[in-house]
Amino acid sequence: MATELQFPPEGAADDWTIPQDWQRYTAAEHGMWDHLFARQAAMLPGRVVPEFMDGLDMLRMTKPGIPDFDELSERLMKATGWQVVAVPGLVPDRVFFEHLANRRFVAGRFIRTPEQIDYLQEPDIFHDVFGHVPLLAHPVFADYMQAYGEGGLRADGMGAIDRLARLYWYTVEFGLIRHEDGPKLYGAGIVSSYAESLFALDDASPNRIGFDLERLMRTKYRIDDYQQSYFVIDSFEDLLRQTVETDFAPLYAGLEGSEDIEVEAILPDDRVYHHGTQDYARAKKIAA
Numbered sequence: 001m002a003t004e005l006q007f008p009p010e011g012a013a014d015d016w017t018i019p020q021d022w023q024r025y026t027a028a029e030h031g032m033w034d035h036l037f038a039r040q041a042a043m044l045p046g047r048v049v050p051e052f053m054d055g056l057d058m059l060r061m062t063k064p065g066i067p068d069f070d071e072l073s074e075r076l077m078k079a080t081g082w083q084v085v086a087v088p089g090l091v092p093d094r095v096f097f098e099h100l101a102n103r104r105f106v107a108g109r110f111i112r113t114p115e116q117i118d119y120l121q122e123p124d125i126f127h128d129v130f131g132h133v134p135l136l137a138h139p140v141f142a143d144y145m146q147a148y149g150e151g152g153l154r155a156d157g158m159g160a161i162d163r164l165a166r167l168y169w170y171t172v173e174f175g176l177i178r179h180e181d182g183p184k185l186y187g188a189g190i191v192s193s194y195a196e197s198l199f200a201l202d203d204a205s206p207n208r209i210g211f212d213l214e215r216l217m218r219t220k221y222r223i224d225d226y227q228q229s230y231f232v233i234d235s236f237e238d239l240l241r242q243t244v245e246t247d248f249a250p251l252y253a254g255l256e257g258s259e260d261i262e263v264e265a266i267l268p269d270d271r272v273y274h275h276g277t278q279d280y281a282r283a284k285k286i287a288a
């Protein structure tokens with residue numbers, strides 16, 4: 001991850017928010033949004049959890065151009081009490097959790113350039129808004145995101161942020177969900193990426209393992225490339241129940257000193273949907 005600033009930059013409020021300045025976007029920037037949107041909208045149906053497409057429709061994200069956060073927040077507020085606010089980039093964990101705990105999703109306002117079309121270090125507005133916002137219109141997922149924020153504030157007090165960051169990474173960013181005709185995508189990092197939307201579901205390389213909170217909190221993750229393991233939740237209801245019903249303090253205590261699990265590992269009591277070949281990661285290592 002790019003280095004996080006420690007103090008709000010020039011022009012940002014104390015809570016790190018900045019104006020979106022929607023009227024400043026150029027035709028080229030709107031065009032970039034439309035290009036990325038059209039590419040994902042064409043390939044996601046049938047691959048992404050249906051509630052994601054419902055959210056796109058309900059929030060009128062199907063209309064052309066970069067969404068105006070005020071319009072988006074008005075609709076989102078009616079649906080689940082969430083709003084979208086602009087920030088300059090990655091914000092300190094505590095600031096991030098504080099916003100989520102108050103149903104404010106922090107989003108970048110910049111959009112990637114043509115050179116960055118398939119990979120960029122920092123989340124841009126397409127990752128944050130197309131990837132994360134549609135499911136915030138889903139009541140149960142909206143509750144999960146707020147519970148995550150509240151859990152983050154508590155974890156901060158217990159020095160357990162990196163445990164919780166793994167939960168975020170393997171659900172909100174790179175999660176798969178069980179569906180009658182096989183696992184579907186819902187993680188924002190996947191659905192906002194054309195190539196990873198294919199890789200995460202179709203490629204024989206990565207593991208696909210049933211969600212297990214404790215196991216997942218011990219599992220390392222990749223920030224520089226596709227994941228080598230993806231975790232499949234049974235439902236958003238189950239994910240929310242496990243999060244709000246778990247007393248995290250004893251869970252963190254129990255994890256103290258436990259060995260981290262490598263990204264490619266499969267454990268004896270994993271519920272294995274797919275035992276990956278890891279061909280992709282091995283080929284990358286050889287090429288490196």
Ligand code: HBI
Nearest residue numbers: 089090091092093096106165168
């Ligand atoms: N800041 N703007 C922004 N977006 C994020 O997704 C984000 C962040 N700060 C911290 C963070 N994510 C994660 O490290 C936490 O989930 C732990």
Ligand code: FE
Nearest residue numbers: 123173188189
């Ligand atoms: Fe994200």
